Structures are given as structure tokens and as C-alpha cells.
Amino acid sequence: MVSLTPRAERLLKALIEQYIAEGQPVGSRTLVKQAGLEFSPATVRNIMSDLEELGLVRSPHTSAGRVPTERGYRFFVDTLLAVQPLKALDTTHIEDRLLADQDPQQLIESVSGLLSQVTKLTGIVRVPRRTDVGFLQLDFLALSPTRVLVILVTQDGQVLNRVIHPKRPYSASELQQAANIFNDAYAGRSVDEVRRSLIAALRRDSEDMQQILRSAVEMAHQVFSGEEIGDSPLFVSGESNLLAFPELSNTEKLRRLFEAFTAKQDLLHLLDQSMASQGVQIFIGAESGYEALASCSVVTAPYEVDGQIVGTLGVIGPTRMSYDRVISIVDVTARLLSGALSHGVAG
Amino acid sequence: MVSLTPRAERLLKALIEQYIAEGQPVGSRTLVKQAGLEFSPATVRNIMSDLEELGLVRSPHTSAGRVPTERGYRFFVDTLLAVQPLKALDTTHIEDRLLADQDPQQLIESVSGLLSQVTKLTGIVRVPRRTDVGFLQLDFLALSPTRVLVILVTQDGQVLNRVIHPKRPYSASELQQAANIFNDAYAGRSVDEVRRSLIAALRRDSEDMQQILRSAVEMAHQVFSGEEIGDSPLFVSGESNLLAFPELSNTEKLRRLFEAFTAKQDLLHLLDQSMASQGVQIFIGAESGYEALASCSVVTAPYEVDGQIVGTLGVIGPTRMSYDRVISIVDVTARLLSGALSHGVAG
DNA sequence: CCTGGCACTCGGAAAGTGGGAGTGCTAAGA
DNA sequence: TCTTAGCACTCCCACTTTCCGAGTGCCAGG
Numbered sequence: 001m002v003s004l005t006p007r008a009e010r011l012l013k014a015l016i017e018q019y020i021a022e023g024q025p026v027g028s029r030t031l032v033k034q035a036g037l038e039f040s041p042a043t044v045r046n047i048m049s050d051l052e053e054l055g056l057v058r059s060p061h062t063s064a065g066r067v068p069t070e071r072g073y074r075f076f077v078d079t080l081l082a083v084q085p086l087k088a089l090d091t092t093h094i095e096d097r098l099l100a101d102q103d104p105q106q107l108i109e110s111v112s113g114l115l116s117q118v119t120k121l122t123g124i125v126r127v128p129r130r131t132d133v134g135f136l137q138l139d140f141l142a143l144s145p146t147r148v149l150v151i152l153v154t155q156d157g158q159v160l161n162r163v164i165h166p167k168r169p170y171s172a173s174e175l176q177q178a179a180n181i182f183n184d185a186y187a188g189r190s191v192d193e194v195r196r197s198l199i200a201a202l203r204r205d206s207e208d209m210q211q212i213l214r215s216a217v218e219m220a221h222q223v224f225s226g227e228e229i230g231d232s233p234l235f236v237s238g239e240s241n242l243l244a245f246p247e248l249s250n251t252e253k254l255r256r257l258f259e260a261f262t263a264k265q266d267l268l269h270l271l272d273q274s275m276a277s278q279g280v281q282i283f284i285g286a287e288s289g290y291e292a293l294a295s296c297s298v299v300t301a302p303y304e305v306d307g308q309i310v311g312t313l314g315v316i317g318p319t320r321m322s323y324d325r326v327i328s329i330v331d332v333t334a335r336l337l338s339g340a341l342s343h344g345v346a347g
Numbered sequence: 348m349v350s351l352t353p354r355a356e357r358l359l360k361a362l363i364e365q366y367i368a369e370g371q372p373v374g375s376r377t378l379v380k381q382a383g384l385e386f387s388p389a390t391v392r393n394i395m396s397d398l399e400e401l402g403l404v405r406s407p408h409t410s411a412g413r414v415p416t417e418r419g420y421r422f423f424v425d426t427l428l429a430v431q432p433l434k435a436l437d438t439t440h441i442e443d444r445l446l447a448d449q450d451p452q453q454l455i456e457s458v459s460g461l462l463s464q465v466t467k468l469t470g471i472v473r474v475p476r477r478t479d480v481g482f483l484q485l486d487f488l489a490l491s492p493t494r495v496l497v498i499l500v501t502q503d504g505q506v507l508n509r510v511i512h513p514k515r516p517y518s519a520s521e522l523q524q525a526a527n528i529f530n531d532a533y534a535g536r537s538v539d540e541v542r543r544s545l546i547a548a549l550r551r552d553s554e555d556m557q558q559i560l561r562s563a564v565e566m567a568h569q570v571f572s573g574e575e576i577g578d579s580p581l582f583v584s585g586e587s588n589l590l591a592f593p594e595l596s597n598t599e600k601l602r603r604l605f606e607a608f609t610a611k612q613d614l615l616h617l618l619d620q621s622m623a624s625q626g627v628q629i630f631i632g633a634e635s636g637y638e639a640l641a642s643c644s645v646v647t648a649p650y651e652v653d654g655q656i657v658g659t660l661g662v663i664g665p666t667r668m669s670y671d672r673v674i675s676i677v678d679v680t681a682r683l684l685s686g687a688l689s690h691g692v693a694g
Numbered sequence: 695c696c697t698g699g700c701a702c703t704c705g706g707a708a709a710g711t712g713g714g715a716g717t718g719c720t721a722a723g724a
Numbered sequence: 725t726c727t728t729a730g731c732a733c734t735c736c737c738a739c740t741t742t743c744c745g746a747g748t749g750c751c752a753g754g
Contacts, residue, residue: 027716040728045717063716063735104510141484143504151498151506157490159498159508163451239586240605243598251596258587374747387697392748410704410747 004054011037011047012056013080016068020320023246025065070285070319073297077282077323086328094118094333098340104157109235111313111337116238118333119326121317122261124300125235126271128310133158135194138182138220140175148175150223154191164222170215178216185213195224234264234271245318247295260292271312274300278309280331285319295319299326301334305341313337351401358384358394359403360427363415367667370593372412417632417666420644424629424670433675441465441680445687451504456582458660458684463585465680466673468664469608471647472582473618475657480505482541485529485567487522495522497570501538511569517562525563532560542571581611581618592665594642607639618659621647625656627678632666642666646673648681652688660684 004012014035018026028041028048037044048066051057056072059065068076097114098107108127115123134155141149146169152160170178186194198221239261242248248257260266270288274281283298293316300314313334315326351359361382365373375388375395384391395413398404403419406412415423444461445454455474462470481502488496493516499507517525533541545568586608589595595604607613617635621628630645640663647661660681662673 025716029716041716042718042728042730043726046727049718059717061735062718062733063714065716136490137488139486139498141500143483143502147504149500149504149506151500153488153496153498155490157494157496157508157510159496159506161504161506163504238609240602240609243602243605249598251590255587255590258590262585262587372747376747388747389697389699389749390695393696396749406748408704409702409749410745412747 004051007039008047008051009080011035011044012051012068012072013076015048015051015057015066016072016076016080019068020322023320025060025067027065030065070287073284073319073323074287077284081324081327083324083327083331086332090118090329091332091336094329095336098333098336104341107340108311108337111333112235112237115313115315115329115333116241118329119315119317120238120241120244121315121321121326122239122242123235123237123313123315124267124271125313126268126275126311127233127235132190132192135186135189135191138179138186138216138223140170140179140216140219142170142172142175145169148219150219152220152223160223162223164219166215166219174212174215178212178219181210181213182216182220191224194220198224234268236261236264236267242317245320247318247320253295256292257296260290266290266292270298271300271314274312274314275302275309278302280327280334282323282327297321297323299323299330301330303334303341304338307342310341351398354386355394355398356427358382358391359398359415359419360423362395362398362404362413363419363423363427366415367669370667372407372414374412377412417634420631420666420670421634424631424674428671428674430671430674430678433679437465437676438679438683441676442683445680445683451688454687455658455684458680459582459584462660462662462676462680463588465676466662466664467585467588467591468662468668468673469586469589470582470584470660470662471614471618472660473615473622473658474580474582479537479539482533482536482538485526485533485563485570487517487526487563487566489517489519489522492516495566497566499567499570507570509570511566513562513566521559521562525559525566528557528560529563529567538571541567545571581615583608583611583614589664592667594665594667600642603639604643607637613637613639617645618647618661621659621661622649622656625649627674627681629670629674644668644670646670646677648677650681650688651685654689657688 011031014037015026015031018031018034028044031037031044032039032041048057051072052059052066055069056075057066058069060067094114097110105127108125112123112125115121115125117123136153136155138153139149139151141151143149143163146165148164148166148170150162150164154160186197189197198217201217202221239258242254242257248254270283270290270293280299280301283293283300285293285295285297288296288298295318296316297319298314298316299321300312302309302312304310313330315330317326358378361384362373362378365378365381375391378384378391379386379388395404398419399406399413402416403422404413405416407414441461445458452474455472459470459472462468462472464470483500483502485500486496486498488498490496490510493512495511495513495517497509497511501507533544536544545564548564549568586605589601589604595601613635617630617637617640627646627648630640630647632640632642632644635643635645642665643663644666645661645663646668647659649656649659651657660677662677664673
């Protein structure tokens, strides 16, 4: 939409890079020196004035240099930024960290920590709990006469457990039998299907069922109706990295941000959006639409299992972040995670 | 050790209470007015001078009022503080929150959130994973030809699971048989015992064993040797509450503190100490022995299951915290949690 | 031993100052 | 027409100065 002369583009790029590196408003003289431009500060001033009219930069005050606006960052990211591939060193570092951990669930959880360590920002990962996953097995174990441990296993290896308090005591063999009947009845169906059938079965007249299956259905229902299945938890790591940025150290802003990390609601919505599209997505400042994320940018990328997008990971930092580096890290991490997960499932 | 005249005690108490409430150095005049003392500011000054010599208060500078020292807080907590019982309202609030959640593991986890919400400080809970707990059942489930899900259940209802990659593929019935043999062999022993026997069994010549048991032992070993059992995770909630305190907003201090929350190592050690003794324990400032906790106090209390201490919970806040309130909240929460857990196990 | 009085100290807010970085504008040069 | 040097101007920031008030310590009298 905005079109600039090549020279103006070059200038804007240099300005933003300088500002990202130093965090100080950039003046015409510094810019000429730093970027090795072949025209004079006066010319730079003229061009910067144009850029200011276009809303790509602004001066905090008359005698300060220029600072990128959110629109400026957006233009920079869309048009000027050539994301170069990560150094092999970094890639292997990430790869090593991802391969060290074999259990898919743990793997995904550890990724937020990995992202925060590599970027020195805050890492976030939305963990999928697919509800179309296959049901594998249910177990009833008596812990005490009134407490039964129900263990639900899905075909992708998730294990969910819950302690329930049945109406009457069951013997170990009764529980065993109930589990067997239940497993036979529901083998191979998806978790969603099982949940629906359970609800239907509970509505139906209990006379239709064997007494023992009836009990099994009742107990199983308490696990299948739990929030854990289909719930999408969010892992956030490295919040304290953000304390290092002076532009965020405004206590009120920081407080809001940290509350958003705790509440997670806004972040979840944001990551949902990201899940709808492929590749790296970038939300700069107000673009995210959440007040708490003002003066922050979020870089996200979905990850896949066997070609299907199942979750999102990303990084949160100040708008003044090293976009090229962060983008490539997020991108590579998403790819490597997808690979590790698909690999894991396949063999 | 230190003994004060009743008047000096009264003065110190009033001073500390005032300082806790306002956060500003307390002058002689304010103290007289605020605490309704029947002697003059000059007298108060004399007494404060004595208190300063004893190291219980200090002035930030010549013409400021007095501020409690850590020693002063310690004396206050040990001698002057009469912890009044919590209002019934608060108690029932905590009680409700604790009863809402039935699963012991979740219950314990939610307590840190509860503590942080009620105190507006940071809540911490050390979750026990006792290794002397009884082994209940092991399951082997084939996820794919090369991936076996191992599920370990203890008698207190903990469920641990791990995906392993056995050397050769096993059929479902082989796995079932292996689990049966294993469960028969180790039924009723403690997790620790099982772990030890597994190691011993692996050392012994494999000729002694049935081939199938040998496989079971090898696979089980990978789960029992995992760090999860006997590992003691730590839950921390409400870190961002601490952002509200000006005395901590020094960025460097805050950073250290948040890093301690992430690393958890120091906190774990501290809570271990607390677990060794009964009742509420208070660590004021440097008493904790951890640099990161400077100008913070930690109030902890162990909680029990059936009369035996299994874990610790507590609150971290600035040294200038409302000790009486925090102490009673921590105390009540520990008692109620103990009750809820013991109740749960018993019936 | 308490208390009023008084001199003293010190921090912090308010106001003043100078320097420097940076701008916009203008006019001359390419 | 575009670029550039020059210059006046602006404004922040860091520094100093000033001033006030809160608070202290000490002394002398009750």
C-alpha cells in the first residue's frame, strides 16, 4: 500500500535496525555514519520528514531523533525484512534440545522454555488436546473402598487420570470386569464419540444395560466429561526476561502483561488466530487487539503432526525486538517440533 | 534474648505496625498521634534511640523517621505478635476453595493459587512424591510396533506414564502377559523396593528368569528409574503480585527474585527446612540464607496426610508484610489442606 | 525521668542553568 | 530539480542551587 523510493526504504531499514540495536531515537547524523550512507545528514532529514508524514516514524520530541511507529515496524517486517536462515549452530542447538526429550507431551511443554532461552524473551506454547484422537483403553483401580482411580489412555499415548467416588463400593474383580466390558464396547472409537455415547447411554433407560456396564458407564462419564480432554493448556516461560527491557519497566504495563500471562485467556485467543493460518505470524503492538500486549510484539507459528496443524508456539517481546532473528527461531522451532512429533508418531 | 521495657515494646509494636501499613519511615510525632501514646514525641525519640542501639530499628538518614530492621521484625514476630484467629469469613472462603476440588494432586496444586489470591502475595507449595508409597499396578500398552506406553500406578493414586522404545516389537498379548507377571511378582511392595529389585534383577544373569519377565523388568526399569518418582515439584503462583510493592520494584532485585522462582532450587531447599519442623515457620530477609530472597520474608507451614508431614506450603512477600494476617492464613490453609487430604484418603 | 524548646541535618521538590543533540529552513551549488 | 552546508532554534537532560519541612539530638527546666 505504501510505496517508497528505494532510498527511503533503505533509510527506513537502517533506522529501524539501528533503533532495534540501541533502543535510542536515531538522528540523521548517526544514521549516515552508522549505515555508511553516501548522502548528507540534511538529505536524510528531508527523507525522514517524508517518512514521518507517512506515519512510519515519529520523533518523541523536537530535538530527538526518529523512532519507528508500529506502522513502521509493520512495513519493515512485510517489505524490508529478508529473514536469513539461522546459523547452523543455532539450528542444531534447537534440534538437540528437541530430540533430548522423547515423550511428546513433555517435548511440547519444554518448547516454551527453549524458545525463551534462545530468544531471551518470553516463550509460549499452546498444547493441543485433540478430541478426535482414538480411545485406547480405560482402567478402573480401587484405591480404597470408596475411591476408584480411573485411567484413560488414548491412542496417541495421552494418559488422563481422575479419582472418583462411586456410589457403592466395588471389588477389584468387579472393576476389572467393568473395564473389560467397557473397553470391548468402545474399542477403536474416538474420544469424542465415546463421550457422546456415554451421555446417550446415561439418558437411556438403565434397564437396557447390564448392571456392571451401567456402573462402568457412570464412572467413565466422570472422566470423559472432565475438562482435560480437548482442553488446550498454555505454557509460558521466561516471563522474567522481559524485566530487562527498559521500555517495559513501567510498572503498570509490566503488571498488566504479567496478569495476561497468568490469566492466559487473551493469549489463548491470539494463538487460536495463529492456528488458523500457516507459517509465521506477527502481531505488532496494538495489532494483537489486547491492551495488555501494548508495546509488545508476538511472533507465532503453528506446528503440525503428520501434516495437520495441532498447536501454536511463539515468542512475546517488546515491539523493539530483533524480528529477523526471532522470526527465524520461531519458524525453525515450529518446523523441528513438527518433525519431531510426526517422527515420533510414525515410528 | 533482648528484653525491653513494656513501654519500649509497645512503642516498637506500634512503629512496626505503622510501617507495615504505610511503608514510610515513622517519626516520633506521627507515632504519638497514630498510636495514641500518652507521652511526648521527645520521650518517644529517646526510646527510639534505645531501640536503634539494640538494632531493632534504624533511620534511613538523619532526618527521617525509623524503619524496622530484620532483627526488629524478628523480635516483633517472636514476642509482640499475637496472631488472632482468622475471621470466620476468610476461613470458610479458604475451606470452600479447598473442598471444591476433589483430586488430591489437583487440590495441592491449586493451593498455591489460593494462597496468592488471599494474601495478594506469592504462594508456594511443595508437592510430595513419597518414594515409600506402595506400588499398585503396572501396565504395558502398545501404541505402535516400536512404542510402548508404560503406566505406573501407586497405591495413593499417583499415575506416572512414559513412552519407551523396546528393542524388539511386542504383541499386545505379550505385553499383557508381561504386565500380569510383573504385577504378580511385585504386588504390595513399595516403589523403592521395586526399584531396587529391578536393578538387582537386571544385574543377575538373565538365564534365571523367564524371557517374558526379563522383558518386563527391562521396560519397567525405564519407568521406575525416571526422575518423576520421588521428585518433588514446586508450584509458585501470583508472582506478579510482587510487582505492586515499591520496595521490590528495584529491577535488579525483582529479576533475581523471579529467577529464583523459575530455578526453584533455592525455594525447594528452604521448604525442605520447613518440612523438618512442625507449625508455621518464618524466614525474615537474610534469615533464609538466599541472596535472591533479600528484603523478602517467607512464611511456611508443613501439611500432613494422616498425621504424617508430607509437604510444605507458604507465602513469599516483602519483609514489610502483614505478618499476623499472613501467618494465620498459612496456618489455616495448612490445617485445612491436611484435613482435606486425610479425609480424602480415609473416606 | 519526662518534656518543651531549639539548633541542626538531610532528603527531596522546585527552579534555574548550560550543553548537546537534533531539527527545519534557507540559500547556494551541481 | 535535487543535494548540501550553514545556521538559528528547540527541547531534553543532567547538573546545580535553593528552599522547605520533617525529623532528630540535646539541653535545661519542671
